[in-house]
Amino acid sequence: xxxxxxxxxxxxxxxxxxxxxxxxxxxxxxxxxxxxxxxxxxxxxxxxxxxxxxxxxxxxxxxxxxxxxxxxxxxxxxxxxxxxxxxxxxxxxxxxxxxxxxxxxxxxxxxxxxxxxxxxxxxxxxxxxxxxxxxxxxxxxxxxxxxxxxxxxxxxxx
Amino acid sequence: xxxxxxxxxxxxxxxxxxxxxxxxxxxxxxxxxxxxxxxxxxxxxxxxxxxxxxxxxxxxxxxxxxxxxxxxxxxxxxxxxxxxxxxxxxxxxxxxxxxxxxxxxxxxxxxxxxxxxxxxxxxxxxxxxxxxxxxxxxxxxxxxxxxxxxxxxxxxxx
Numbered sequence: 001x002x003x004x005x006x007x008x009x010x011x012x013x014x015x016x017x018x019x020x021x022x023x024x025x026x027x028x029x030x031x032x033x034x035x036x037x038x039x040x041x042x043x044x045x046x047x048x049x050x051x052x053x054x055x056x057x058x059x060x061x062x063x064x065x066x067x068x069x070x071x072x073x074x075x076x077x078x079x080x081x082x083x084x085x086x087x088x089x090x091x092x093x094x095x096x097x098x099x100x101x102x103x104x105x106x107x108x109x110x111x112x113x114x115x116x117x118x119x120x121x122x123x124x125x126x127x128x129x130x131x132x133x134x135x136x137x138x139x140x141x142x143x144x145x146x147x148x149x150x151x152x153x154x155x156x157x158x
Numbered sequence: 159x160x161x162x163x164x165x166x167x168x169x170x171x172x173x174x175x176x177x178x179x180x181x182x183x184x185x186x187x188x189x190x191x192x193x194x195x196x197x198x199x200x201x202x203x204x205x206x207x208x209x210x211x212x213x214x215x216x217x218x219x220x221x222x223x224x225x226x227x228x229x230x231x232x233x234x235x236x237x238x239x240x241x242x243x244x245x246x247x248x249x250x251x252x253x254x255x256x257x258x259x260x261x262x263x264x265x266x267x268x269x270x271x272x273x274x275x276x277x278x279x280x281x282x283x284x285x286x287x288x289x290x291x292x293x294x295x296x297x298x299x300x301x302x303x304x305x306x307x308x309x310x311x312x313x314x315x316x
Binding site: 003005009011013016017035040042043047050051075076 | 161163164165167168169171172174175176179193197198200201204205208209233234
């Protein structure tokens with residue numbers, strides 16, 4: 001509980017800090033998202049390094065994704081992902097019905113515009129984690145109703 | 159273990175991020191330290207809020223400091239402080255012999271100049287925590303030999 005609070009507070013300061021040091025405007029918003037994603041990418045890489053050093057390699061892509069949804073997600077968010085779907089052609093959709101980085105905000109639609117900055121870290125951390133497991137990916141995220149978050153992972157074939 | 163890794167990685171990105179967005183120079187270094195301290199101050203406040211909502215109030219200043227050295231320190235660093243000394247006149251010295259935010263660096267003297275930026279967060283988090291417990295304080299930190307960190311808390315009488 002207290003651990004989770006530390007992470008949530010740090011994440012919040014990180015988002016606020018990145019946005020504070022930037023100017024206003026749509027271009028800047030994009031840059032902030034990229035900056036947050038890049039920071040998170042390195043965090044994801046670091047976590048996987050510590051996390052998998054005693055783990056056997058995964059037998060396939062689906063195994064790896066399950067690991068991300070279960071063990072990795074639990075480390076970061078103290079819960080598993082609620083739903084994982086795939087088209088078996090390299091697209092995975094991860095659905096978290098009570099995404100911990102969102103619920104401080106109102107469930108009303110008026111705050112949906114602010115959601116992307118609270119999803120950037122998670123996109124980066126997954127991409128970084130997967131990258132260190134040898135999987136190159138593209139991430140997109142969306143919130144259609146708070147506090148549910150949906151992350152789409154597109155595996156890039158190398 | 160994994161929780162600790164997440165915190166250490168986030169802290170590192172925070173320090174790097176703040177320094178990256180600043181110019182070079184001594185003045186800027188001071189500003190970065192202040193920025194990190196302010197971020198940490200709010201984290202400390204937030205932690206104490208969640209942490210003490212079911213706790214009885216502390217009977218005196220020394221009790222509060224013991225709580226900071228034990229419970230609070232354990233939440234953030236997964237260990238207690240190694241040594242707490244006081245002159246019983248409002249000065250407390252907290253010594254951590256293996257301070258977790260430092261040991262990635264070499265024990266050599268050539269890196270001592272870089273130590274302050276890795277202590278700023280901790281100063282802020284303690285100051286923020288104490289502040290929400292009704293104690294105004296001034297914090298200074300020093301590293302004389304890696305990876306030991308020493309934090310001096312001066313209580314400001316109100």
